[in-house]
Amino acid sequence: MNALEIKNVTKRFGRIVANNNINLTVNSGEILAILGENGSGKTTLMNMISGIYHPDAGEIFVNEKPVVINSPKDAFALGIGMIHQHFKLVDVFTATENIVLGIEDKKRLNMKAASKAVLEISGKYGFEIAPQKKIYQMSVSEKQTVEIIKVLYRGADILILDEPTAVLTPQETQKLFAVLRNMKEDGKSIIIITHKLNEVMSISDKVAVLRKGEYIGTVNTAETNESELTEMMVGKKISLNIDRTDPHDQKERLVISGLDLYNKNGIKVLDDISFAACSGEILGIAGIAGSGQRELLESIAGLRHISGGEIIYNDPKTEETVSLKDMSPMKIRELGVRLSFVPEDRLGMGLVGNMDIIDNMMLRSYRKGKSIFLNRKPPRELADTVIRDLEVVTPSPQTPVRKLSGGNVQKVLVGREISAAPTVLMAAYPVRGLDINSSYTIYNLLNKQKENGAAVIFVGEDLDVLIELCDRILVVNSGKITGILDARNTTKEEIGLLMTKTGGADNEEE
Template identity: 50%
Template sequence: MEQCVSVELKKITKTFGSVIANEDVDLKVQSGEIHALLGENGAGKSTLMNMLSGIYNPDSGSIYIRGKRVQFKSPKESIECGIGMVHQHFKLVERFTAKENIIAGNKGKFFTKNKEVDQNILSLCDKYNLQIDLNKRVSEMSIAEKQMLEIIKVLYKGANILILDEPTAVLMPQEVGRLFNIVKRMKEQGCAVIIITHKLHEVMAICDKVSVLRKGKNIKTINIADTNINELTELMVGYKSDLKIDKVSSNKNALIYNVKNISVRNKLGVKVLNNISFNMNEGEILGVAGVAGSGQKELCEALFGLQKVESGNLLFKGEDITNKSPREVYKKGIKMGLIPEDRLGMGLVGSMGIVDNLLLRKYYDQKGLLLKRNELKDIATSMVEQLDIKTPDIDHPVKQLSGGNIQKILLGREISLSPDILITSYAVRGLDIGATYQIYDLLNKEKEKGVSILFVGEDLDVLLELCDRIMVLCDGELIGIVTAKDATKEQIGMMMAGHMEEAALDIKESRIEKVTSLKGGDLYD
């Protein structure tokens, strides 16, 4: 199929107040091409595509679609020009069926029993190897089904230029493979596909070209065949970086935290953790894998004392601390650190600076608050230097900093407590590559000291590299725990979907009992 230029952006600039999101960006994407838009958080990827999809208007520069200059005043005009964007956060009506979501907003009346409409949708699905139950409600769909519905929705509106914003962020490994097959099919049908991402391995696996954005500028556009991960990393961050996680060892390995058959209900009375049992050991990083909403948040809060345990026991070195508040636990001489999912809602007070946020966690260590504040200033200054936190000063309100800097402050504060146990929920979410690997190094240093670390993560490659063991949750159930060195992404993906028996077939014989005997029982290694 002969290729032509589907999208051309020339000298696109967009600012928000004093912040330059995009500056003189040039981009060219051909039909029948999968083009990655790669860059760190805040590099300007989504902003650039939001201008192409009509959400924003560029301050200057030109947009050409199939050689014709266009000026979109709304997303509707972009859609009419054949551009469809599947956002990271889906824009679906939960109580509508798949068919109702697909035809909503189209010209004509909202008739859902029209057989011709059904046939048109099914023909479209057949063309691109897509599968959907037209009568299934969105509220009953999995994440992967919702994403497929979003793709069908934009294709039904006539899109032949497709923008996917972080499409694999919430998918299991098997679902990523299916998505890639769909994208390849679109390429074969002559679509231009733009994938916004920061996952280098996926860029190398599926794309034809990649444009790297850094600080709002297009640093380079390059053919995938002519580059490698190391070069792309250097283009993203501006310096050479060895993207390798060293798995360190600790001379401490004693059992420190025993979680026995705990169940938890949320505020609505729904059981979100059911009969969960596992151990945490000194000098170990225990990973937690699972699709979003599998109970990770409630587990972290229950272990820390913020979530009431309905049944079961939490034992710290044999002492029962079930349903003890964080302060009660601290008064027993037990130090726990928590990196919650919600940084500003639970972790830090946004209107305060670093010093006062440190004070919140240390104010009952000693009585002299004035003396303590002076000491905390030194700790805050040291933290800023060590973690390369970008802030005007140590008393600047943390809510005015970037998400990555906020996360570094939160982790730095918890580490400064010299914890026995460190519970982290998505500790590197929102951080750029350099800061991310810096965090991994910090966690490894804590592990070497003998700290027991719970690491809730969403990147299976990182879980396998960083963690010693990985426990897998599915719908509030503990499916199993595997040793990281013996596990694969595919096996963990099957466990995340609840298929423990199939996953066990992929494990070495010496590990099968380990996986299949864990659900609902005491876990001793």
């Protein structure tokens, strides 16, 4: 029986067609993977099924009956539950309290019975959960468990998971998949949104592929392979190889020793960090989100006041050593240190969304010269160069950057940062939200900087990419370094273990 069927669904936003004539079918006891690049319309489609958007055209059937879903409440009434990528939980409540939150019941709230029901559900499918544990004490994967149980508690038969593995370690992913398989055995229908091909191959029964809002087709997982799926997803054959050269002319460019940092709540977020970044190599940083990666890069860039330790920069020209400790970004630049930083938050930190490409190009350099007026000629030329060399798709250099797509925004930011011919280039999650082609453009740019002799520091989340791209990988866990590995001789599992070594200690972060 078809648990959920979507027929010719279309959704437009203004002139943009987010979904065009999409068709999908999920049977009960089946796992359907929806595969597509960012901006292909996966999330829009799922939001229509869960009642957040309303389709402009087309029909939705649940259990072979036509339905109209106007709100998430309607979706719940039909047994559809969505687990969003960003958790929607109350931090100071326990797991159980979050799970029963918002259920309109005439009866009095019985927390004991609720806890029991929660344990029953987790026993049935093999979750690990402590019903009385508060959310803020939980790791990301525990929070995700709460979200899933919340949906099951409401009696959902069709579960939609939006990129559930993006925040998990390899081990946690395996656990999640085991649970999903149990649910499938129980007759639940599961839709999982992802763009990781290996996961699609390992968990799904069927794969539906979307590309730029169009429905490309559905194939049985057993009858396909990764390269065929990539071709469906991207529209052409592409090779997914990163051309890694051997590091050359390695000199310690940036030496961090004993770095300690407290956040504004007085919690230690970096603890005795020591490492060296060398010229001509890419140093990867792996870790669960929020393990101190952001704070580390910001400390080096002069955005945070460190409470202990040293940051030493070895100037390649003069061979002099400079301490970057407690220097503002402006000061660092004035010393002639060519340190570039591509921050995680592109539009909130690296760029100004409402300014055009030209004005964003001069963020770093607008102060040059004695005049009190701006000189927009060099940034205009730089904008033209970046648009041409990195193939930025934009109506004009005068377009506000917030109107560009994620990949193009990133190209503008990276383009500006590498234009200064950096000796140290730090990039935090530079391919997050980018399509495959843009991602590989960025990897190639990083590789080029490495060949030019820059010390590249790359914070990534995709372990496969880290292993393929980097020369060495530094693993952080709760603000501590748990290992520095040779990327050519390591495995995902080894990194995953180091990421979670002390076990659940990442809770302290939040």
